[in-house]
Amino acid sequence: MEEHYKHLYEALSQVDGYIYPNEIDLHWGLMIVLYPYITGLVAGAFILASLERVFNVKVLKPTYGLALLTALSFLLVATLPLVSHLQHPLRAYEILMTPNPTSAMAIFGFVYLWYLMVVLLLEIWFDYRLDFVLWSKKSTGFKKYFYKIITLGINDTDEKSAKLDDKLGYFITLIGIPSAFLLHGYVGFIFGSIKANPWWSTVLMPVIFLFSAMVSGIALVMVIYMVVSWIRKVEIDMPCLDTIAKYLFYILIIDFTLESLDQIHRIYEAEESFDIIKVLVSGKLNITLLIMQVMLGTIIPLVVIGIFQVYKPAEKIRKFSYFFVGILVLIGIFFMRWNVVIGGQLFSKSLSGFTSFKAVYSGLEGYVMAAVWLIVPLLILTFLLWLMPPWKKVVTHE
Amino acid sequence: MGTERKVNNRRKFFQTSAALVGGTLLYAIIKPFEALAQPKEEELKTDKANLPLWGMGVDLEKCIGCGKCAEACKIENKVPKEPFYFRTWVEQYTVKNDGTVKIESPNGGIGGLKQSVPDEEIFKSFMVPKLCNHCTKAPCVQACPVGATFISPDGVVLVDETYCIGCSYCIQACPYGARFMNPITKVADKCTFCYHRINEGLQPACVEVCPTNARIFGDLRDKESDLVNFLQVNPTQVLKPHLNTHSRVFYNGLSSEVK
Ligand code: SF4
Numbered sequence: 001m002e003e004h005y006k007h008l009y010e011a012l013s014q015v016d017g018y019i020y021p022n023e024i025d026l027h028w029g030l031m032i033v034l035y036p037y038i039t040g041l042v043a044g045a046f047i048l049a050s051l052e053r054v055f056n057v058k059v060l061k062p063t064y065g066l067a068l069l070t071a072l073s074f075l076l077v078a079t080l081p082l083v084s085h086l087q088h089p090l091r092a093y094e095i096l097m098t099p100n101p102t103s104a105m106a107i108f109g110f111v112y113l114w115y116l117m118v119v120l121l122l123e124i125w126f127d128y129r130l131d132f133v134l135w136s137k138k139s140t141g142f143k144k145y146f147y148k149i150i151t152l153g154i155n156d157t158d159e160k161s162a163k164l165d166d167k168l169g170y171f172i173t174l175i176g177i178p179s180a181f182l183l184h185g186y187v188g189f190i191f192g193s194i195k196a197n198p199w200w201s202t203v204l205m206p207v208i209f210l211f212s213a214m215v216s217g218i219a220l221v222m223v224i225y226m227v228v229s230w231i232r233k234v235e236i237d238m239p240c241l242d243t244i245a246k247y248l249f250y251i252l253i254i255d256f257t258l259e260s261l262d263q264i265h266r267i268y269e270a271e272e273s274f275d276i277i278k279v280l281v282s283g284k285l286n287i288t289l290l291i292m293q294v295m296l297g298t299i300i301p302l303v304v305i306g307i308f309q310v311y312k313p314a315e316k317i318r319k320f321s322y323f324f325v326g327i328l329v330l331i332g333i334f335f336m337r338w339n340v341v342i343g344g345q346l347f348s349k350s351l352s353g354f355t356s357f358k359a360v361y362s363g364l365e366g367y368v369m370a371a372v373w374l375i376v377p378l379l380i381l382t383f384l385l386w387l388m389p390p391w392k393k394v395v396t397h398e
Numbered sequence: 399m400g401t402e403r404k405v406n407n408r409r410k411f412f413q414t415s416a417a418l419v420g421g422t423l424l425y426a427i428i429k430p431f432e433a434l435a436q437p438k439e440e441e442l443k444t445d446k447a448n449l450p451l452w453g454m455g456v457d458l459e460k461c462i463g464c465g466k467c468a469e470a471c472k473i474e475n476k477v478p479k480e481p482f483y484f485r486t487w488v489e490q491y492t493v494k495n496d497g498t499v500k501i502e503s504p505n506g507g508i509g510g511l512k513q514s515v516p517d518e519e520i521f522k523s524f525m526v527p528k529l530c531n532h533c534t535k536a537p538c539v540q541a542c543p544v545g546a547t548f549i550s551p552d553g554v555v556l557v558d559e560t561y562c563i564g565c566s567y568c569i570q571a572c573p574y575g576a577r578f579m580n581p582i583t584k585v586a587d588k589c590t591f592c593y594h595r596i597n598e599g600l601q602p603a604c605v606e607v608c609p610t611n612a613r614i615f616g617d618l619r620d621k622e623s624d625l626v627n628f629l630q631v632n633p634t635q636v637l638k639p640h641l642n643t644h645s646r647v648f649y650n651g652l653s654s655e656v657k
């Protein structure tokens with residue numbers, strides 16, 4: 001507590017202009033930056049998987065299973081930063097027990113559950129059931145038991161049952177696409193629906209969140225695919241990688257267009273809040289927005305992949321560049337979330353001044369914890385890849 | 399393994415998973431409606447028309463910026479004394495000759511506001527007490543995920559301390575900065591019009607201590623009340639009317655500089 005007060009006194013001494021006295025404390029910190037970031041990665045990875053399956057982009061096959069498992073690993077963690085930031089985390093279940101139907105945050109709980117239980121788990125299950133059955137016969141120890149249990153007693157291995165799995169899996173993917181849109185669109189709505197905050201309150205917010213989610217998810221799967229291939233010492237499938245990068249390029253263009261549209265609209269309409277937002281963007285956010293998000297996270301990746309669309313250098317250069325671009329995009333989208341969440345709280349709702357944000361290293365809201373929430377999904381993914389390696393699958397859908 | 403067995407297996411699986419999924423879904427669908435239904439029941443029990451509808455008028459011409467209200471509020475409601483938590487505070491506006499506006503509220507005005515701008519630079523100066531506006535269409539109530547923030551039948555926006563999960567969403571949703579996260583109780587906190595006092599027929603603490611009677615508290619439904627009289631004889635305005643919160647705190651003599 002003393003520590004917290006000390007922190008606030010320091011912030012008080014740095015207030016610029018006038019802010020309402022209750023605004024010195026920033027209520028949403030790093031954890032709330034992570035929450036849309038992680039959910040976005042999930043939605044994006046899933047949509048990449050769906051591209052292959054529903055839109056029949058066959059070259060993407062090597063990443064299908066990987067994308068699904070990535071989505072699952074991150075989804076399992078997605079709500080944890082949110083819950084850990086609550087002042088009364090033990091009461092979190094109330095969101096599901098007595099949700100307030102007018103609250104964007106309350107309905108998110110259900111969207112999340114729907115997505116986890118109905119979409120992701122089922123789709124993965126249908127995709128793997130037959131493999132589980134076959135693997136259970138070949139393996140020993142923990143793996144054997146796991147495979148046995150996870151088949152839920154359905155041990156058919158004939159062609160008919162494989163067809164049925166495939167059909168049902170396809171059907172789930174079909175439901176999955178709008179669900180992924182819903183999942184992340186909803187996260188955007190949590191911010192976009194706050195009319196008190198002019199930086200958040202825009203109808204474009206859910207759409208921008210959605211496209212940036214796709215961008216980040218695709219970049220993540222791209223990077224993970226490369227890393228996993230290196231570790232496994234197998235050749236990277238270049239047509240696949242080129243195609244992922246192409247999608248990344250197009251969706252990044254849409255994302256960038258939407259965000260620019262939003263800004264241009266603000267500049268042109270120049271509403272009451274514009275003066276303060278102008279100062280926000282050119283001052284407090286200039287590094288995180290103009291350099292991290294726009295320059296590193298958008299322009300450089302666009303230029304690099306853009307060049308590759310007309311001129312294809314050697315594979316080695318492409319691989320290296322894709323890796324580099326993927327990381328840049330992931331950093332860029334992280335800062336996009338940062339600029340929304342933190343940026344939206346830096347200026348006062350009196351539109352007359354600024355407070356400051358200083359993240360701490362330790363504690364539940366600190367950098368260390370944030371890093372943990374980003375590393376845990378990767379550990380889960382490693383475990384899942386060990387347990388159910390997509391590359392060892394006997395059968396894959398048509 | 400005959401075909402029959404297979405079919406049975408599969409059927410069993412679908413039955414179980416359908417039951418699980420269906421259960422979750424049904425629950426998901428029904429739950430929100432249940433919540434929706436609850437306030438209606440309450441409405442039936444208490445006939446709203448017979449209840450008061452609390453509101454406040456603030457006569458800006460009378461406010462001298464002594465900050466007694468902010469101080470009394472902290473004592474009465476056990477608000478932490480640190481200068482980051484206020485249920486009510488007083489802002490000092492100074493419009494300078496060059497047209498710029500300086501707004502100040504050191505420690506929420508507690509201890510009295512002092513003019514920091516030299517006299518010769520001042521065009522005009524005035525005080526504005528602030529508090530929760532007890533919005534009729536309260537964005538905070540709309541946003542609260544668990545319904546811990548609600549509007550009482552007599553029109554006061556309250557927080558159920560035993561229920562609030564401390565997500566701060568309501569704080570983000572309030573356009574007036576009227577809410578804060580109480581560092582001791584760890585729940586959202588805000589002005590209650592001193593609900594415990596008004597239920598006993600007393601005035602809110604801030605109203606009671608104000609030496610100039612700048613705050614007028616009362617029942618908006620009572621045509622004889624001081625508040626209704628205040629609204630009748632003065633042209634009043636609410637804060638941020640463009641946000642359509644239909645607030646129930648009315649200001650007389652509100653200048654356009656006020657944010
Ligand atoms: S002023 Fe803020 S806290 Fe009070 S009712 Fe309105 S939105 Fe809620």
Ligand code: SF4
Nearest residue numbers: 542562563565566568
């Ligand atoms: S902090 Fe409490 S009162 Fe505010 S929205 Fe969250 S649960 Fe509701």
